Amino acid sequence: MKKARILLLILFLLIPLTGCWDRxxxxxxxxxxGTGVDKGxxxxxRFSVQVPLPSSLGGTGSSGGGGGTSGEGPFLIATGTGRNIREGVEDIQAxxxxxxxxxHRRVLVIGEDQAKEGIREILNAVFTQPQSRLSTFLIVSKGEAVKMLKAQPRMELSSAEAMREMAKAGANxxxxxxxxxxxxxxxSLIIPMVEPTGTLKKERDGKEVLMGRFxxxxxxxxxxxxxxxxxxxxLWLLERMKKKSYSFSVSKNKEMTVHINENSVHPNLKIVNGNPEFAVSVRVTGHLVENEANLRIEDPATYNKIIENMEEKIKNDIHSILKRAHTQGIDIYGFGWFLFKRHHxxxxxxxxxxxxxxxxxLKVTVKVDADIQRTTNTGNVERN
Known part of the structure; x- marks a missing residue:
């Protein structure tokens, strides 16, 4: 009887141990x-996916395909259409x-035509998909998104990985x-933009990708x-110029290039006759990396002139985007959000x-305070 009870207990313990039947x-x-969404x-x-081919990664076997797929290179591009993202995925899966x-998705690329129609529904679909990671980088392509997935940059295994690295180093x-x-x-929303660059290889869709605009x-x-x-x-307003090189004119047909070490922005608000006005202070420090005009930066008068040119160009960069955006009723920096927090x-x-x-x-004044260090041939840094 005792043995029967022990045996029965063992049988009960085995019930939850169902093995790997659903593995x-x-x-x-x-x-x-990588995934791409275009207007269909x-x-x-029109939904596209980029999948690395197992054979190119040292594995065995490869994914099957049919209409709407291409497997040239180390990855497979498959496309499908549907009234929503789910239908597009099922069309590919078939x-x-x-x-x-x-x-493991690195990037989500939205095509230009689809972005003009709206991206809210796409983002909602991605947000509710169980496997989606919200750390995926979002990018808008100039032209069709599928063409960016088909690109074949030489430095990375896939265009998705290349775009991910570029996005991480850019607006992030x-x-x-x-x-x-x-x-x-x-x-307002600002999203990195990717576009093809380089020469089209003979009988191939492969191109390099360029990410420098928004x-x-x-x-x-x-x-x-x-x-x-x-x-x-x-990039100046987002404080994302750090570790980037910046060139500006110092004389006729001559430029100076500075590697940016620090970039900070501080908006200041004042209310004049019931209307908000902003003064944006931009602080920039960097070190000299190229001096085409061979100017003596150690000379105080020369240094001040160089700084003046650099500050003026930075100021013009910022004013150019503010003017274009504000003319269209787009708050690119978030002055309204600043007011929402400070004067709700x-x-x-x-x-x-x-x-x-x-x-x-809206009156916006920009003040830039720049400082350049020079690295001498001996490796010493001279601060001016």
């Missing part, structure tokens, strides 16, 4: 490292022998950051892409409703 083998998964036909989405797995905006800013009062949004719709100068202005009651009752019409007339 998923790695060989059954297609690891998605008849109000549909042609793959492995199950799509999104937990993730899906979580964009979701938080999408409905933030008094602040996509500026009005609500959730793309309004415009920035120029190089405007992009610099955004006035914001709610006096400024909020008319903020877009107030922006073109």
């Amino acid at each position: 998923t083998e790695i060989n059954d998964l297609a690891f998605v490292v 036909p008849k109000q549909q989405y 042609r793959l022998s492995r199950k799509l797995y999104f937990a 905006l993730t899906v979580m950051d964009v979701l938080q800013n999408l409905d933030r009062q008094g602040k 996509a500026v949004f009005k609500a959730d719709k793309l309004s415009f892409f920035t120029s190089k100068r405007e992009s610099h202005g955004i 009651q006035k914001w709610e009752h006096e400024w909020k409703q008319n903020w877009k019409s107030m922006l073109p007339h």
